[in-house]
Amino acid sequence: MKxxxxxxxxxxxxxxxEGDKYASIRLEFPNRFFDRExxxxxxxxxxxxxxxxxxxxxxxxxxxxxxxxxxxVNVGANMTAAILARTTQRAKLLLLGNIxxxxxxxxxxxxxxxxxxLISGGRVLSGFVRGVGVETWWANANxxxxxxxxxxCHDLIxxxxxEPGPFRWEGRHYHFRHVNPWCLPLQRPxxxxxxxxxxxxxxxxxxxxxxxxxxxFLVPFDIARELFDxxxxxxxxxxxxxxxxxxxxxxxxxTADTRAKALEAGRHFVWRMGPTLRGPAEFFSxxxxxxxxxxxxALKARPRSLANMGYDELVAEHFIIAGTxxxxxxxxxxxxxxxxxxxxxxxxxxxRMDHPTTMRSIELMGAKVIPTMAGL
Amino acid sequence: MNPHEETxxxxxxxxxxWVGGRGAPLLVLHGAGGNRGWTRSMAALGExxxxxxxxxxxFGTSGDAEWMEGIDDLxxxxxxxxxxxxxxxxxxxxxxxGGWTAAEMAAMSPAAIDRLVxxxxxxxxxxxxEILDVFYYPPPKLREFTIHxxxxxxxxxxxxxxxxxxxxxxxxxxxxxxxxxxTWKPYMHNPRLPNFLPRVTNPTLIVWGRExxxxxxxxxxxYRRLLxxxxxxxxERCGHLPPIEQPDVYARLVGDFLGGSIPA
Numbered sequence: 095m096k097x098x099x100x101x102x103x104x105x106x107x108x109x110x111x112e113g114d115k116y117a118s119i120r121l122e123f124p125n126r127f128f129d130r131e132x133x134x135x136x137x138x139x140x141x142x143x144x145x146x147x148x149x150x151x152x153x154x155x156x157x158x159x160x161x162x163x164x165x166x167v168n169v170g171a172n173m174t175a176a177i178l179a180r181t182t183q184r185a186k187l188l189l190l191g192n193i194x195x196x197x198x199x200x201x202x203x204x205x206x207x208x209x210x211x212l213i214s215g216g217r218v219l220s221g222f223v224r225g226v227g228v229e230t231w232w233a234n235a236n237x238x239x240x241x242x243x244x245x246x247c248h249d250l251i252x253x254x255x256x257e258p259g260p261f262r263w264e265g266r267h268y269h270f271r272h273v274n275p276w277c278l279p280l281q282r283p284x285x286x287x288x289x290x291x292x293x294x295x296x297x298x299x300x301x302x303x304x305x306x307x308x309x310x311f312l313v314p315f316d317i318a319r320e321l322f323d324x325x326x327x328x329x330x331x332x333x334x335x336x337x338x339x340x341x342x343x344x345x346x347x348x349t350a351d352t353r354a355k356a357l358e359a360g361r362h363f364v365w366r367m368g369p370t371l372r373g374p375a376e377f378f379s380x381x382x383x384x385x386x387x388x389x390x391x392a393l394k395a396r397p398r399s400l401a402n403m404g405y406d407e408l409v410a411e412h413f414i415i416a417g418t419x420x421x422x423x424x425x426x427x428x429x430x431x432x433x434x435x436x437x438x439x440x441x442x443x444x445x446r447m448d449h450p451t452t453m454r455s456i457e458l459m460g461a462k463v464i465p466t467m468a469g470l
Numbered sequence: 471m472n473p474h475e476e477t478x479x480x481x482x483x484x485x486x487x488w489v490g491g492r493g494a495p496l497l498v499l500h501g502a503g504g505n506r507g508w509t510r511s512m513a514a515l516g517e518x519x520x521x522x523x524x525x526x527x528x529f530g531t532s533g534d535a536e537w538m539e540g541i542d543d544l545x546x547x548x549x550x551x552x553x554x555x556x557x558x559x560x561x562x563x564x565x566x567x568g569g570w571t572a573a574e575m576a577a578m579s580p581a582a583i584d585r586l587v588x589x590x591x592x593x594x595x596x597x598x599x600e601i602l603d604v605f606y607y608p609p610p611k612l613r614e615f616t617i618h619x620x621x622x623x624x625x626x627x628x629x630x631x632x633x634x635x636x637x638x639x640x641x642x643x644x645x646x647x648x649x650x651x652x653t654w655k656p657y658m659h660n661p662r663l664p665n666f667l668p669r670v671t672n673p674t675l676i677v678w679g680r681e682x683x684x685x686x687x688x689x690x691x692x693y694r695r696l697l698x699x700x701x702x703x704x705x706e707r708c709g710h711l712p713p714i715e716q717p718d719v720y721a722r723l724v725g726d727f728l729g730g731s732i733p734a
Contacts, residue, residue: 231606236654238647374608381605382647 095430095470097463098188099147099456100156100344101443102166103140106365107132113164118373120163120228133167139449140168141177146453147442148182150460154219156188156439161232165370172206179214187214190290190309190439191221194247195240196233201273203247204254208279216280219307221288222248224297227378238382241296243267255284290344293392295324296385302328302336309342309439312367312413315432317395318343322433342437343429346444347415349422349458350451359455360416361405365445367413368401419462426463430470438467471520473508478524480551484533487555488523491516494584495557496728498523499548501566501711502604502649503616504641505530510625511713514721519728522555524548526568528648530641541567541593541652541660545574549582561728563587565713566685567653570660573693576674577666585728586674588693589720590685590710592658599686601658605650609642618681618709624717658685667696674700675727679708679715 108127113119144155157174160166168174171189178187187210197203211218224244230237246265250273253263259274279285289301291310301308302325310318322341329336346363350356371378384392400413408414415425426438442459443452473490488507496519500506505525512521526544527535538544548571552560562583564572569591576586592601604612613630620626634642674697678690687704694702703723705716712720 234655234657236650238651238654374606376606376608381643381650 095338095426095435095467096153096437097426097459097467098154098156098437098439099144099152099185099459100158100439100441101140101143101452102158102160102366102441103136103168104366104443104445105129105133105136105164105167106445107136108164110369113369118377119165119370120373121231121377122373123164127164136167140443141174141181143443143449143452143456144178145181146456147460148178148185150456151464152185152456152460153464154186154188154437155182156190158190159193160226161229163228163370165366172203172210175207175210175218176213179210179217182214184217186217186219188219188288188439189221190219190288191223193225193229193233194222194251195224195243196229196235197243197247200247200250200268201254201270201275204251205275205277207251207285208255208275208277211279211281211285212277216285218279218281218285219288220285221290222251223290224294224383227376227380227383230380230383231377236382237380239267240383241385245300252284255279288342291321293395294384294388295321295391296388298322298324299328299331301325302330302334303332305329305332305334305340307340307342307437309344309437311344312346312400313395314411315429318433338434338436341433341435342439343433343435344439344441345412345415345429347422347426347440347442348447348451348455349417349419349463350455351418351458353418353421355451356416356418356422356455357409359447359451360409360414362445362447363414363441364405364408366441367403367408371399371401419458422459423463423466426467427470473513473516473521478551478555480547480554482533483527483535483547485527485551486525486531488512489521491519491521493519494728495520495522495560497548497552497557497560497562497583499562499564499568499571500526500529501568502645502653503566504645506629506714509629509714509717511717511721514718515725518725519561522557522560524551526648528651529645535648536651538652541570542574544571544652545578549575549579552582559584561585561587563589563724564591565589566710567592567649567658569593570658573663573667573670574660576670576672577663580670580672583672586670586672587677587724587727588674589677589712590679590682591676591689591693592653592685593660593663594689594692594696595656595659595661596686596689597692598688601686601689602684603657604684605646605654615683616710618679618707618715622707623715625714629714664692664696667693668698671698673727675724676700676702677712677720677723678702678704679710679712680704680706681708682710684710 107129116122159171263270288307298321308325348359476487478485525532562572569588570593690702
């Protein structure tokens with residue numbers, strides 16, 4: 095099983111009592127609490143941590159993107175990918191991902207991803223996501239078009255990568271009369287495509303049909319299995335066999351020299367489960383963004399919000415794994431056995447987890463955990 | 471004619487329609503909250519006019535129209551509806567997004583309608599303030615913004631106090647999605663509409679609630695200035711729903727205007 099290092103690049107640099115005054119720290123929490131000097135230092139720090147993860151042997155570095163929220167100030171997945179393409183050597187660069195429905199120029203996106211792939215020597219794994227509602231508000235994109243735009247944007251990017259230009263694109267949402275990108279990915283026919291899932295059966299079926307790597311985020315094991323079943327259903331429709339390298343899973347994880355230290359560090363993940371997801375349903379799911387099936391599945395997938403679960407419960411349910419290297423290796427193996435996955439994505443830094451703790455966790459993962467994953 | 475429900479098929483879309491009353495035809499276009507049916511103000515207006523109150527495509531139990539992109543599409547659609555339903559040259563009344571639709575229809579084809587009534591219409595960007603982002607708020611919060619004083623609403627019990635059935639909840643969701651489809655960007659207005667409104671010389675009544683917290687009353691002033699033959703009537707102690715909040719005053723006002731006893 096392959097391991098991936100992931101940091102949301104949080105900006106938890108404000109008094110929590112200030113954030114608590116607002117309906118949500120997304121969209122509404124005023125950006126006067128954005129600390130420019132601390133952010134400048136944090137970006138350096140987070141990139142250093144990614145670079146260490148590359149050196150110690152993580153199979154991949156996962157990069158994501160959000161907007162209008164201190165929970166993630168990585169506001170450009172492709173920018174971060176471009177930096178890491180130069181400053182890392184070996185790990186895959188997993189963009190998970192670019193938010194397609196809010197993108198107005200898929201041709202530019204195809205070019206940017208291609209350029210990162212070229213600079214990195216063909217290390218890009220290109221994830222495509224629908225985004226949470228917050229990004230739809232941020233972009234002022236009509237949520238009722240979310241899925242249509244996701245699929246059309248995807249189709250155009252793929253065409254940019256695989257069909258010779260110039261050509262014309264006149265779809266429902268995108269119109270380009272002269273498409274001829276002079277930047278194509280190094281990997282042929284194109285970088286592998288990944289798709290995350292939290293609740294949408296349609297996305298799982300779609301990813302299965304197209305043979306993309308599918309990764310549920312922070313859901314209970316039984317829900318992940320159900321989503322994988324939807325994925326297999328899509329794959330079966332086109333006669334595709336599903337191998338473990340098409341399935342991944344995302345959890346939060348940290349290790350340290352002692353169990354006590356690791357459990358202390360792991361508490362920082364609670365912030366991302368609760369305060370960062372607090373807010374009106376409209377923020378996360380504006381009208382029409384989710385289908386009825388997706389809405390119903392989301393209710394089932396989250397009978398209890400992660401925000402209402404205590405730290406011990408989050409650990410018991412494997413949303414957070416924190417322990418000595420031996421312990422986390424054992425837990426990772428357990429997750430692998432439960433889900434039959436080929437990729438485990440570790441959200442490995444959060445909230446106010448400090449730099450030394452993060453660096454030590456990465457070092458220990460490299461020295462003691464990653465070597466044990468080879469046999470899984 | 472006793473009020474009843476019909477399905478009128480226009481361009482392949484089945485349009486659920488309330489029809490009733492007596493007198494000259496009056497086409498009534500509902501707001502983003504959906505078609506509330508044969509309410510008190512409708513019954514009062516039905517004493518003097520034959521009301522045709524369709525449920526917009528994508529709303530309520532009308533058919534889908536996912537191909538629609540904006541209110542201008544809905545306006546063209548209702549000009550077609552007038553032909554199909556054989557309404558001749560009806561009076562046209564619209565509330566909120568229905569008012570915007572009515573204004574677009576009048577600007578597209580002023581000769582297709584007789585008198586025009588715009589009730590708290592969106593459609594113009596306010597010179598001062600903003601149109602409330604109705605999609606940003608949970609429905610209970612939105613109702614607080616929409617209604618000035620529930621105590622003044624005679625139909626409160628039947629319209630708002632009964633918990634919605636699952637079917638009604640589904641319709642509310644559907645209404646919200648179609649409203650988003652039609653009005654998301656530019657939000658609730660057409661930047662080009664002011665250029666076309668001067669064409670509309672039809673006698674026009676604009677009705678607004680003084681306490682409207684969804685669409686600023688200044689938009690009423692803007693419509694009045696842009697429409698050559700319009701009068702603005704502002705109801706005191708009234709929010710965004712004049713037909714529901716002050717049904718009797720509202721129906722009298724509109725009825726008199728359509729009957730010609732209030733000069734535009």
